[in-house]
Amino acid sequence: MTAGRADPIGVDAPRAAAPVGRDLAQTLVFAGTLLLAAFLLFALQPIFTKRVLPVLGGTPAVWSVATVVFQGLLLAGYAYAHAMTR
Incomplete structure (x- = not known):
């Protein structure tokens, strides 16, 4: 143990923050994908059925099969x- 230095246990060193634009773009892509899936x-x-x-x-039965498809x-x-994420 060194004198004068107290590192709290379980506290990580500060990391560089991700750019704000990248987070916003990723959020917009996810939101757009969810909206497209809901629309489809x-x-x-x-309409198709x-x-x-x-x-x-x-x-x-045709309606049921179309829904299952x-x-x-x-x-x-x-x-x-x-x-793809794994």
């Missing part, structure tokens, strides 16, 4: 994003 899920899916419904027979594509996108 809640706006495009019903309503157009395909009469062509494929008009049964409730869109949800599966969304899950695949999330799995891809998860895999």
